[in-house]
Structure formats: C-alpha cells, structure tokens
Amino acid sequence: MDEKHYSIGEFANMTGLSTYTLRYYEQEDLIVPQRDENNRRYYTVLDLKWIGFLLHLKGTGMTMEQIEDYVSLRKQGDQTIDERIDLLKNVQKDSLAKIEEMQKNLKVLSDKINWYEGKKNNTINDDFETYQNRINQGDQKDE
Amino acid sequence: MDEKHYSIGEFANMTGLSTYTLRYYEQEDLIVPQRDENNRRYYTVLDLKWIGFLLHLKGTGMTMEQIEDYVSLRKQGDQTIDERIDLLKNVQKDSLAKIEEMQKNLKVLSDKINWYEGKKNNTINDDFETYQNRINQGDQKDE
DNA sequence: TTACAACTTAAAGTTAACTCTAAGTCAATT
DNA sequence: AATTGACTTAGAGTTAACTTTAAGTTGTAA
Known part of the structure; x- marks a missing residue:
C-alpha cells in the first residue's frame, strides 16, 4: 500500500506549491x-x-524557523515529545491571541x-466615535 | 478643545510607531x-x-495600498461613500475568511x-490521522 | 531528434512595509 | 558652546519566504 509515486511536478499540482518551493522546503529539511x-x-x-x-x-502563523525546529525535534525521536508539546503550545497561544486581535479589528x-x-x-x-461608544456600551475594553 | 499638540517623538511613543514610520505614513498620505x-x-x-x-x-489584513485607496476616497468627499463601503466590505469578507482559516489551522x-x-x-x-478522524466524527470538511 | 521534465549549485531577484543612513540645516535647551 | 530633537531628500538596507535564472546534465516520450 501507499505505493503510488508522484513526481515533483505532479506533487506540486496536488499541493498547490511550486516545484521551486518544494525543493526549497527540502533544502530546509521540511520534507525529504x-x-x-x-x-x-x-x-x-x-x-x-x-x-x-x-x-x-x-x-x-508559525514561521519557517519554528517549523524547522519542530521538524528537527521530530527527527530526534520520542524523547523530544515534551519539547514538541511546549513548542506547539506556544504557537497555539500566539495563534489564539492573533485570532482574538483580528476579531477586535474586524x-x-x-x-x-x-x-x-x-x-x-x-x-x-453621531460621528463614528460617538456611535462606537453608544453601540458598544458595556463592552470590556482591554488593550 | 483638542488643543494639545504632540511632537513627532511624543506621538511615536503614544502610538508605538517609530518616527520613521510616521514620516513614511505621511509620505503615503495616510496622515497629515x-x-x-x-x-x-x-x-x-x-x-x-x-x-x-x-x-x-x-x-x-488590509494592505497599505488598500488603506491608501480608502484614504484617497475619503479625501474626495461624501460622494465616495458607496465606494468606501464596498472597499471595506471586501476587506471584511477577506478578513473573516482569514479568521476562519486560522481557526481551522488552530x-x-x-x-x-x-x-x-x-x-x-x-x-x-491511534496514529494522528486515525485520531483526527475519530475525534472529528461528523464534522463538515470543505476546502 | 526534438522536446520535455527533472536534476544540480549558486546566486540574484521579488514583495511589502518598514527602517536606517547620510549630510546638512535650524531652533531650543543645558 | 554643546547637545538634542526635528527638519529635508534620496537612497540603501532589512526580513521572510519564496521565486527565478543561469548553465549544464540526463532520461523518457512523441
């Protein structure tokens, strides 16, 4: 099973990435x-x-560098699972914060x-400021 | 009222932008x-x-260019309100899509x-794939 | 046999949104 | 008198994540 092989061109089409990008990711050790x-x-x-x-x-929102770190930990085997969890939890936190921020902006x-x-x-x-204050009565505003 | 004046340095501190950025925004006609x-x-x-x-x-997620367009419409007066609404609604749609995408990734x-x-x-x-399938039983998946 | 797709390395180009430097001027403060 | 902060124009540098080019090689397909 799993025997189907795809050339880089085919795989590029399947993933929506360019062949350049695929080779670039390989250079960065993300896929082999x-x-x-x-x-x-x-x-x-x-x-x-x-x-x-x-x-x-x-x-x-994970950067290439973070992804590279994660992949590198994976390669080192099961004893890095806690580190991977930490890394991913950090990303999770940042991502959640980003989403919340975007929701405020939206x-x-x-x-x-x-x-x-x-x-x-x-x-x-009303002018916009007044309107906002009126409409968002009682809302928490942190920042 | 509104008589308090802030130098560019003070204003930079208040906004969290650098004086460079402030001058740059001015160059792009975003603030005068x-x-x-x-x-x-x-x-x-x-x-x-x-x-x-x-x-x-x-x-x-609005780009500088979009913001510049918006600001330019504003300058042209009330007859551009419909255009501004269109522009903002487009941004709203994209932003919402982006948030939803981020939520999926998260x-x-x-x-x-x-x-x-x-x-x-x-x-x-289970391996991760199997776990995902089990845990997300009955979820819609589009894409 | 001509075209096509992949292969290589190394390096340069692209994009957005800043960020900084240079080089010189000016006014206020210490 | 020296420092500080702001002013100008023009242009160079930065960052991430690609993207492309060059220049030559190799194997498969029409």
Whole structure:
C-alpha cells in the first residue's frame, strides 16, 4: 500500500506549491522525498499528509524557523515529545491571541461599515466615535 | 478643545510607531500632521484616533495600498461613500475568511497537541490521522 | 531528434512595509 | 558652546519566504 509515486511536478499540482518551493522546503529539511533509480524525487501519499500538516502549521502563523525546529525535534525521536508539546503550545497561544486581535479589528471595521450605512440612510447622526461608544456600551475594553 | 499638540517623538511613543514610520505614513498620505511656526510637525488627539483606526484596518489584513485607496476616497468627499463601503466590505469578507482559516489551522494544531498528550499518558494509541478522524466524527470538511 | 521534465549549485531577484543612513540645516535647551 | 530633537531628500538596507535564472546534465516520450 501507499505505493503510488508522484513526481515533483505532479506533487506540486496536488499541493498547490511550486516545484521551486518544494525543493526549497527540502533544502530546509521540511520534507525529504525519496529518489527513483534516476535520482528523481518522488513523493507518496504520506508526504501529502505531511505537507498538509505543515501547511496547517504555517497557517497558524508559525514561521519557517519554528517549523524547522519542530521538524528537527521530530527527527530526534520520542524523547523530544515534551519539547514538541511546549513548542506547539506556544504557537497555539500566539495563534489564539492573533485570532482574538483580528476579531477586535474586524469588529471596528464592521462598526465602521454599519456607521456608513446608517449615515447613508440617515438613521445615524453621531460621528463614528460617538456611535462606537453608544453601540458598544458595556463592552470590556482591554488593550 | 483638542488643543494639545504632540511632537513627532511624543506621538511615536503614544502610538508605538517609530518616527520613521510616521514620516513614511505621511509620505503615503495616510496622515497629515500640522506644522508649527518652525515647520515642525505636530499631532493632535484627532490624529491619535485616526491612527488608531488605521491600525485597526491594518490589523484586519488590509494592505497599505488598500488603506491608501480608502484614504484617497475619503479625501474626495461624501460622494465616495458607496465606494468606501464596498472597499471595506471586501476587506471584511477577506478578513473573516482569514479568521476562519486560522481557526481551522488552530484546530489541527490543538488536535495534535491533544494527540501528543494522549500518547504520553497512553490514553491514545491511534496514529494522528486515525485520531483526527475519530475525534472529528461528523464534522463538515470543505476546502 | 526534438522536446520535455527533472536534476544540480549558486546566486540574484521579488514583495511589502518598514527602517536606517547620510549630510546638512535650524531652533531650543543645558 | 554643546547637545538634542526635528527638519529635508534620496537612497540603501532589512526580513521572510519564496521565486527565478543561469548553465549544464540526463532520461523518457512523441
């Protein structure tokens, strides 16, 4: 099983990454495809899952460097599991904070849109600041 | 009122931006401070609110270019309100999509952490893929 | 046999959004 | 008198994460 082989070109199409990027990731030790009898790279469905996971990590805001650290820990075996957990928990925390921050920013944006709409149809006369204060009565504001 | 004046250095401290950045934003027409009798920039509390709003826009993922477009529309007066609403709604849509994407990525990350913890204390024997499938039974997966 | 896809190394280019330097001026403060 | 902070223009440097080019090699396919 798992015997299907994909060339770098095919794999690029499957993952949405360019062949350049795939080679670049390999240079950074993030993926290590196997080689055929002509020294050509080939990727398998396992590589596909792995890349999928990497892209999820990237998508949380993890930098290449952090991902490289994580991959390096993985290579060192099970005794690094606690370190990996620590690393991922840190990323989790940062990612959560980032999402919350974005939600705050989005809230201001949405308020602004509503304010514009209200201005247009004359249901709002306040200036934006006043409108915000009125509409967000009782909300906690930290920062 | 609103008579307090802040030098660029003070204003940099208040906003967390550098004086370089402030001058750069000015170059890009994002803020236009006033000048005193010696041609020195000064900023007011209105500028502070404005920068605050800009930073919220930035925080939604809006690029400088989009912000510059928005500011340019503002300068053209009330007849551009519809365009501004369109622009902001687009940003809102993108920002929301981005947040949702990040939440998906964070979910995978959290699953991974839980999987590691479960592996550590022997409450999980599945490999990660199997664990994910088991734990996320009945979830929609689009993409 | 011509084209195509992959292979290599090394290095340069790209993008956004700053960030900093140079080099000289000016006004206020110590 | 010296320091400090701000002013100017123009241009160079920074960072991350690719992206592309060069320049030559090799194997498979039409």
